Structures are given as structure tokens and as C-alpha cells.
Amino acid sequence: MVLSKTAGDADVNLRCTFASRYACSSLPRLKIPEGSMPKEAAYQIVKDELMLDGNPRLNLASFVTTWMEPECDQLIMASINKNYVDMDEYPVTTELQNRCVNIIAHLFHAPVGDDGTALGVGTVGSSEAIMLAGLAFKRKWQAKMKLTGKPFTNPNIVTGANVQVCWEKFARYFDVELKEVKLREGYYTMDPGEAVELVDENTICVAAILGSTLTGEFEDVKLLNELLTKKNEETGWDTPIHVDAASGGFVAPFLYPDLEWDFRLPLVKSINVSGHKYGLVYAGVGWVVWRSHHDLPDELVFHINYLGSDQPTFTLNFSKGSSQIIAQYYQFIRLGFEGYNSIMENCMQNAKILKEGIAKTDRFNIVSKDVGVPVVAFSLKDSANYTVFQISESLRRFGWIVPAYTMPPNAEHVAVLRIVVREDFSHTLAERLISDMEKVVREFDAMLPRAAVKEAHVTANDGKRSEKSVLEVQRDVFSYWRRISDKKSSGVC
Numbered sequence: 007m008v009l010s011k012t013a014g015d016a017d018v019n020l021r022c023t024f025a026s027r028y029a030c031s032s033l034p035r036l037k038i039p040e041g042s043m044p045k046e047a048a049y050q051i052v053k054d055e056l057m058l059d060g061n062p063r064l065n066l067a068s069f070v071t072t073w074m075e076p077e078c079d080q081l082i083m084a085s086i087n088k089n090y091v092d093m094d095e096y097p098v099t100t101e102l103q104n105r106c107v108n109i110i111a112h113l114f115h116a117p118v119g120d121d122g123t124a125l126g127v128g129t130v131g132s133s134e135a136i137m138l139a140g141l142a143f144k145r146k147w148q149a150k151m152k153l154t155g156k157p158f159t160n161p162n163i164v165t166g167a168n169v170q171v172c173w174e175k176f177a178r179y180f181d182v183e184l185k186e187v188k189l190r191e192g193y194y195t196m197d198p199g200e201a202v203e204l205v206d207e208n209t210i211c212v213a214a215i216l217g218s219t220l221t222g223e224f225e226d227v228k229l230l231n232e233l234l235t236k237k238n239e240e241t242g243w244d245t246p247i248h249v250d251a252a253s254g255g256f257v258a259p260f261l262y263p264d265l266e267w268d269f270r271l272p273l274v275k276s277i278n279v280s281g282h283k284y285g286l287v288y289a290g291v292g293w294v295v296w297r298s299h300h301d302l303p304d305e306l307v308f309h310i311n312y313l314g315s316d317q318p319t320f321t322l323n324f325s326k327g328s329s330q331i332i333a334q335y336y337q338f339i340r341l342g343f344e345g346y347n348s349i350m351e352n353c354m355q356n357a358k359i360l361k362e363g364i365a366k367t368d369r370f371n372i373v374s375k376d377v378g379v380p381v382v383a384f385s386l387k388d389s390a391n392y393t394v395f396q397i398s399e400s401l402r403r404f405g406w407i408v409p410a411y412t413m414p415p416n417a418e419h420v421a422v423l424r425i426v427v428r429e430d431f432s433h434t435l436a437e438r439l440i441s442d443m444e445k446v447v448r449e450f451d452a453m454l455p456r457a458a459v460k461e462a463h464v465t466a467n468d469g470k471r472s473e474k475s476v477l478e479v480q481r482d483v484f485s486y487w488r489r490i491s492d493k494k495s496s497g498v499c
């Protein structure tokens with residue numbers, strides 16, 4: 007590779023490979039470098055450093071899509087330079103987003119207008135969608151309290167303790183108290199009865215999750231709707247429901263069409279879903295849909311006109327890419343109901359294979375349910391000798407990324423491993439993972455006595471022979487692992 011044109015450098019260039027010319031000193035981390043470098047070198051350096059990232063396809067920690075068809079990759083690259091917010095300049099992209107909103111609203115049984123159109127917006131993900139939905143509830147509640155001359159400064163929201171972190175963000179960023187229904191061992195979703203008990207006059211909404219982040223389980227929105235309707239009748243309030251269907255919104259309509267969790271239930275006023283989870287698009291797209299115009303206060307909608315014509319917008323960010331919205335529309339027309347149905351069936355089938363294989367090791371309790379999003383969550387029957395955190399760590403050796411975490415209050419003493427089954431996780435990979443998991447468990451079973459005996463004869467740090475008994479060393483080994491693993495109790499998405 008010729009890297010410089012000057013004569014003085016010619017010699018150096020002859021002798022130097024890419025590595026000794028550009029990668030022999032540490033790369034800039036704090037300040038922008040003085041000079042430039044050739045594009046090939048910059049490309050190689052960045053690409054090489056990225057080799058140390060995990061392989062996204064083996065990242066079983068995440069719901070977010072890691073594979074799309076090459077045709078869709080092409081569409082994405084072709085629109086990578088389009089700013090979504092320039093709606094007047096890119097009217098077709100805007101039209102595609104509106105079609106996506108309508109398609110999703112129909113899937114969720116929204117009572118659409120005579121022309122079949124619905125009210126909703128594309129976002130960067132479910133987190134932004136939830137901020138918008140939460141703001142709409144807060145404003146509606148405030149307007150109602152003001153009208154009746156009541157205090158409107160202490161709004162709260164009721165959720166299960168299993169909510170995703172974005173609800174805690176919403177509560178903190180927008181000054182809403184988060185009232186959490188606690189979990190208990192063996193019950194890892196929001197109990198609808200307890201949720202309704204927490205509701206008071208200042209509750210802006212109850213948020214139910216369709217596809218709990220921790221176990222993939224669906225919360226009972228129908229029962230919640232029933233109990234809350236009764237409470238509303240008794241008290242004269244009109245507390246609404248939001249459904250966080252980030253992971254389940256593209257699973258339930260295809261696998262469980264008769265399950266009533268959406269706008270078929272009258273108190274459900276808004277629903278969010280992540281396009282980049284089972285919507286099958288790469289990271290960067292979410293959706294929020296409202297039941298009707300009455301549920302989205304007009305004061306939150308901005309009208310921009312300097313880009314050409316009047317464009318209503320309701321988002322937190324201004325500029326963003328168009329690719330994900332285009333990719334979402336591609337998936338809808340490419341797959342259709344039939345395609346989504348067969349992909350979800352296949353994911354469930356692979357989850358079942360995993361579940362059976364894991365159960366067969368006889369070391370684990372399966373905590374996820376058969377109905378839900380295709381997730382397998384499982385805890386150790388006996389963690390006296392090794393923990394789920396150690397298993398997670400050991401699976402990394404084979405390339406697998408399987409997270410381990412403790413449950414939220416009051417089930418903190420339960421620690422689980424979780425595998426999210428996505429479209430690109432095949433039957434063969436499931437079998438491979440089971441066999442690697444068996445290996446890891448067998449190693450832990452076998453390693454335990456051997457490690458302890460060996461360690462007991464090793465010289466201690468201060469140079470003297472260790473006087474510790476086998477049992478003491480064994481305890482030390484475990485407490486060492488626990489110290490490492492205790493730092494790793496969170497981080498699921």
C-alpha cells in the first residue's frame with residue numbers, strides 16, 4: 007500500500023506495512039489527531055478494533071433484530087442519506103411511515119376512522135414511544151384536574167416492578183411518581199389486582215407489559231381492564247391503560263389472535279411496539295399508536311412549516327434516518343401476515359427445543375411460560391456450588407452471549423439466565439447451544455472438588471504454604487466468583 011507521495015517517505019513506505027506505519031502507536035482517544043490518514047488505513051483500523059465486539063448473531067441477550075434480507079439491506083443503504091424530518095422533500099418516505107402506522111393500528115384493532123387511517127408515529131424505539139405516550143397521559147390528566155380545580159402537581163403511574171428501565175426514565179425525566187407492584191418468587195409479572203389497588207386519583211395510567219422483559223410473559227391486560235373498569239365506576243375516575251408491547255406487539259397478533267390485550271379493551275388508550283424487535287427491522291425504529299384523537303392532547307403536537315408545508319410532528323428528536331421506516335414497510339409487504347406468522351411459529355418452536363434441552367440437564371427450573379414472546383428464562387435448582395453468572399461467563403468461551411441477572415423486588419433472591427430466540431437463531435444453533443450448556447454444567451460439576459483440592463496445596467500469596475482446608479479454599483473460590491457476579495446483576499434490554 008503506497009501511503010505517501012513525498013520522496014523522503016518512499017523508503018519508509020517500501021519497508022512499512024499498514025501495521026507499522028499507522029497502527030504502531032496508540033490511537034487517538036482524547037483529542038482529534040493533527041493530521042489526516044488515508045481512507046484505507048482509517049477503515050482498516052476501525053474495522054480491526056471492532057473485531058473485539060461480540061458477534062451480534064450470537065448475542066442471545068437482545069430482542070433487537072440482527073439479520074435482514076440482502077434486498078432490504080440495499081434499500082437501507084440507498085436511503086442512508088435521507089433525513090426523515092424533511093417530510094416535504096421526501097413525501098414518499100412520510101407516506102410509508104403513515105402506512106406503517108395504519109397497518110400496526112389495524113393489527114392492534116384500533117377503532118380507525120371512516121377512511122381507515124389511524125393516529126400514531128414512528129420513533130427511534132419503544133423508549134421514545136413510551137415517553138410520548140406517557141406525556142400524553144400526563145397532559146390529559148393535568149387538564150382534567152385543572153378543570154375540576156384539583157391539585158395537578160403529583161401525578162403517578164402504576165406499573166409492575168418488572169418494567170423496562172425506560173419507564174423509570176420517563177418517571178424521572180417528566181416528574182411522575184412510579185408506583186410499582188412488587189413481584190414475588192414464582193410470579194414475575196404485574197398482578198392486575200394489586201395494580202388496581204395502587205391506583206388513586208393522581209394516577210395518569212396503568213402500564214401493562216405484553217412480553218415482560220425478564221421472562222417474555224404476557225401480563226393479563228384483559229383482567230386489568232375489567233378490574234379497572236369496576237374501580238373507575240365506583241370512584242368516578244377514568245384511569246386509562248397503556249400497553250407496552252415493545253416485544254410482544256408483533257408476536258401476539260400472529261400467534262395468539264384471540265388473545266384480547268389491545269384496543270379491543272376499552273380502557274387501552276395507547277400502545278407502543280418496537281419495530282426493531284419482532285417487527286424484524288434493525289435497531290432504530292419504534293411505534294406508538296393512540297386509540298383516537300381524544301387521547302393525544304393537541305398541545306403536544308407541533309406544526310412545522312418552514313420545510314415547505316404544514317407538517318404535524320410529535321417526537322422528541324428532530325432529525326433522524328429514514329432507513330428503518332422504509333425497512334419496516336418492506337417487511338410488512340414482503341412477509342405479510344403469513345410470513346410474520348411462520349417466523350413467529352418457528353421462533354416458538356426453537357424456544358421449545360431449547361426449553362426441553364435445558365430442562366433435560368436437570369439442573370434448571372424454567373421460569374418463562376409457554377405463552378408469550380419466544381424467550382427462555384431459567385434459574386439454577388441449586389446454586390450452592392456455582393451460579394448462573396458463572397454459567398453465563400463460561401458460555402462466552404463458545405461465543406454465546408447469554409445474560410444472567412437477578413429479578414426485581416421482591417424476588418431479588420432469584421437469579422436467572424435468559425435466551426431470546428430471534429428469527430436468525432436456527433434449530434441447529436439451538437441444539438449446539440444445548441450441547442455447549444451441557445458441557446459447561448458438567449465441567450462445573452467435575453471441576454468443583456478438583457479445583458478445591460488443587461488450590462489447597464498451592465502456596466498462598468505471602469509465600470508461605472497455605473494452611474487452609476479443602477473446604478475453606480472451596481469457600482474462597484465461591485466467594486471470589488460471587489464478588490464478580492454480584493456486580494453483574496443488571497443490563498438486560
Ligand SMILES: *Cc1c(COP(=O)(O)O)cnc(C)c1O
Pocket residue numbers: 069130131132133134170172215217218219250251252253280292499
Ligand atoms: C425493549 C423494551 C423496551 C425499550 O424498547 P427500545 O425499543 O429498546 O427503546 C421497553 N419495554 C419493554 C417491555 C421492552 O422489552
